[in-house]
Amino acid sequence: MKSYKGSSILATDFYIRPISSLPTSFPSTTLSYPTRNRFLSTRIQARLIHDDPVKQSEDLSFYDLLGVTESVTLPEIKQAYKQLARKYHPDVSPPDRVEEYTDRFIRVQEAYETLSDPRRRVLYDRDLSMGFSFSFSGRRRNRFDEEVVEEKSEWKKKWQTQLSGLKRRSNQKENSNSMSWAARMRRQHHHMSDDDSSS
Amino acid sequence: MAEPAYTVASDSENTGEEKSSSSPSLPEIAVGIDIGTSQCSIAVWNGSQVHILRNTRNQKLIKSFVTFKDEVPAGGVSNQLSHEQEMLTGAAIFNMKRLIGRVDTDPVVHASKNLPFFVQTLDIGVRPFIAALVNNAWRSTTPEEVLAIFLVELRLMAETQLKRAVRNVVLTVPVSFSRFQLTRMERACAMAGLHVLRLMPEPTAIALLYAQQQQMTTHENMGSGSERLAVIFNIGAGYCDVAVTATAGGVSQIKSLAGNAIGGEDILQNTMRYIAPPNKEASGLLRVATQDAIHRLSSQENVQIEVDLGDGDMVSKVLDRLEFEEVNEKVFQECERLVVQCLRDARVESGDIDDVIMVGGCSCIPKVRAILKNVCKKDEIYKDVNPLEAAVRGAALEGAVTSGIHDPFGSLDLLTIQATALAVGVRANGNKFVPVIPRNTMVPARKDLFFTTVHDDQKEALIVVCEGEGETVEENHLLGFFKIVGIPPSQKGVPEINVCMDIDASNALRVFAAVLMPGSKSPVVPVVEVRMPTVDDGHGWCAQALNVKYGSTLDLITLQRKM
Structure with a gap:
């Protein structure tokens, strides 16, 4: 793993990026924590460079982030994402720009996660048409949407049925000795979530 | 020498x-x-x-x-x-x-x-x-x-x-x-x-090798960026791992991971227990004989086991494949469960799977192959990898890629986008585990959640960081804990405590915590940054000790969004 000599960054290094005109007004501020070692210096460096991906990406829509139009198809989204990954992923980015590229990569990922899910894309498009073009607004509601979406999905239902069938089968002969602790815990966890959904 | x-x-x-x-x-x-x-x-x-x-x-x-x-x-x-x-x-x-x-x-x-x-x-x-x-x-x-x-x-x-x-x-x-x-x-x-x-999860190393093979075969018809979905199943002596990967243009994106500590060692011990006379289960001779029998059962319907354990104890038994599968039923069921879970997490239908890749010493067991073919609805298992060499080949490729080596023929134009195998989160809402970065999040990742206090004038809050899939803190691995101090006196539910988690490309986890007050644009106390894990052996005690010492006095609950 990389050197962490610079990771004990002084608390004064953080800064606050105010986000105005968000549809869901909470939280009113978002925090920016130090990204990587040499955080401050790169930020300053980045500002001196004309084409600053970090700064730009803050006000881009998900479509802008992926460099596609709003009429883009799913295969095109996947392709765009993989191409951008080849550029911004820390494994392949130029060593002197790893930190800012990683920031950009995380944003591209958020864009991809939302736009590659048809239901989430619909919700995002709705926000976008109402004038909330910030990628950040999409990010804020990701989790909430995810829960709604997951309940309806066919793929989930299908595998869920199979999983509970498997569980039933193995419970019939249950003596949990040979199962690892984690397996038992996961099983317990699944039972709990089963109960929740049936109620 | x-x-x-x-x-x-x-x-x-x-x-x-x-x-x-x-x-x-x-x-x-x-x-x-x-x-x-x-x-x-x-x-x-x-x-x-x-x-x-x-x-x-x-x-x-x-x-x-x-x-x-x-x-x-x-x-x-x-x-x-x-x-x-x-x-x-x-x-x-x-x-x-x-x-x-x-x-x-x-x-x-x-x-x-x-x-x-x-x-x-x-x-x-x-x-x-x-x-x-x-x-x-x-x-x-x-x-x-x-x-x-x-x-x-x-x-x-x-x-x-x-x-x-x-x-x-x-x-x-x-x-x-x-x-x-x-x-x-x-x-x-x-x-x-x-x-x-x-540190590469085993199936992701195989995913990288697969990405290279796909890259090579599609090089002729350039530009065909069609994505291929593969299920990678690895079962060795100690562990079973599953991954679903989407591959295009040399980029392997890990969509989901699942794994458990089951493998050939469990199969061996189950089988030994089954054929051994009482109190002779730990015999080394029996271990060798059983191992050999299991290997032969992959190609034979039944095997003869003859061992002289000494002291007049003899094992002479014919073990057939059905018996063997019966004895190890739970291991095989767990294999199936892992595959199904992995496919569900990846949101993949069995019909969408292009390739099923099986590697590891136990991947030649007929029952295991049958499970994979059945769950993935495939008649054939991918043939272009050596089950015992694929992982190390993938690791060597990753070694070259992360060392910044370029290949003029494009054989190293590869990339793995890793995913987290386990969720990381904090203790909140009573003794609940609240994931901040869920399982199967693409790495590098950075996500945050807002929490607030549970008592009026609560000046401090305990951030207990865990990893796992359990509902409660005890069911998960404790990674570490720290306290935020200096929360301004206020009614419960008012302070906004932001917990941010960052996983970098080399999988290092850092946890940040900041306290905000409504209206303030900047944290009211210095942000805390901690690299995790910070706890050592015997960490189970720490969670209990914290409970005894502080009870719920320093608790957190998730902050409800004002919609």
Whole structure:
């Protein structure tokens, strides 16, 4: 793993990026924590460079982030994402720009996660048409949407049925000795979530 | 043949500081190491392809064990055993990967008590006592030390053959390893003088190899960026791992991971228990005979087992495949469950799967193959990988890619986008585990959640960081904890406590916490940044101790969004 000599960054290094005109007004501020070692210096460096991906990406829509139009198809989204990954992923980015590229990569990922899910894309498009073009607004509601979406999905239902069938089968002969602790815990966890959904 | 000196660096915790990179001018190509529960291999990019190194006996697969019978311990790289049984006299320690980073309450540790070397547990959540029999005395050791001795041998072997110093490595690890176990692996590497560039979940190494093969075959019809979905299933002696990967243009995106500590060792022990006379389950002779029988059952319908255990105890039995499958039913069910879970998490239908890749020593068991074909609705298993070499080849590719090596023919235009195998989160809402970065989030990742206080004028809050899938804190691995202080006096529910988690490309986890008050644009106290994990062995006590000491006085609850 990389050197962490610079990771004990002084608390004064953080800064606050105010986000105005968000549809869901909470939280009113978002925090920016130090990204990587040499955080401050790169930020300053980045500002001196004309084409600053970090700064730009803050006000881009998900479509802008992926460099596609709003009429883009799913295969095109996947392709765009993989191409951008080849550029911004820390494994392949130029060593002197790893930190800012990683920031950009995380944003591209958020864009991809939302736009590659048809239901989430619909919700995002709705926000976008109402004038909330910030990628950040999409990010804020990701989790909430995810829960709604997951309940309806066919793929989930299908595998869920199979999983509970498997569980039933193995419970019939249950003596949990040979199962690892984690397996038992996961099983317990699944039972709990089963109960929740049936109620 | 001169005996190499086995020097192991000091067992220091400060491995982070040693990890400065080597000379920037000439990048050293990192070697890939596949540390298996029963066998290991090491490979490196030789400038045009992956080359698997061989030991002095011309073996690519090297048995993972260390014997302590002589003055200096010797591992499976150089050591020659006259017979397999020599491994079973108590002088050799093996299955290190099943033991590393586990506490003495862990069922996997308990299952290891049948092994010929000494595993003692006091069942209080601390490191188990492990020892080898040397001159009729138990010499204590640790899984990290055993692994380090073995890795030193591997390193010396590689250095001799490559005629250069070997320092940077990419190591494969099981999907189910907790961050705590990963730090133990890193520590073993540091003790052996190795610098870990990446710890790669095993199926993701195979995914990278697959991505390269796809890249090569689609090179002719350039531009066809069609995505291929593959299920990768790996089952070795100690662990079973599953991944779903979407591959296009040399980029392998891991969509989901699942894994558990089940494997050939469980199958072996179940089968031994089934055929052994009472109180003879731990016999080394029986172990060897059973192992051999299981291997033969992959190609035969039934096998004859004949063992003379001494003291008039004889085993003479015909074991058929159906019986064998019955005895190990739970192992096979768990394999199936992992695959189904992985497909569900990846949101993939069985009809969408292009390839099913099976690797690992136990992947040739007919029942396991049948399960995969059935769940994935495929008639054929992918044929272009060697089940025993795929992981190390993938690790060597990753080693070349992360070392910044370029290949003029484009064979290294590859990238793996990793995903988290386990969720990381904090304790909140009573004793609940609230994930901040969920399982199967693409890495590098950075996510945050807002929490608030549960008491009026609560000045401090305890951030307890865990990893796992359980509902409550106890069901998960505790990674560490810290306290935020100086929250301004206010009604409960008013302060906004932001917890942010960051996982970088090398999988290092950092946790940040900041306190905001409504209307304030900046945190009211300095932000806290902690690298995790911070706890050591016996961490189970820490969670309990915190409960006893603080109860719910420093609790957090998730902040409801004002919609």
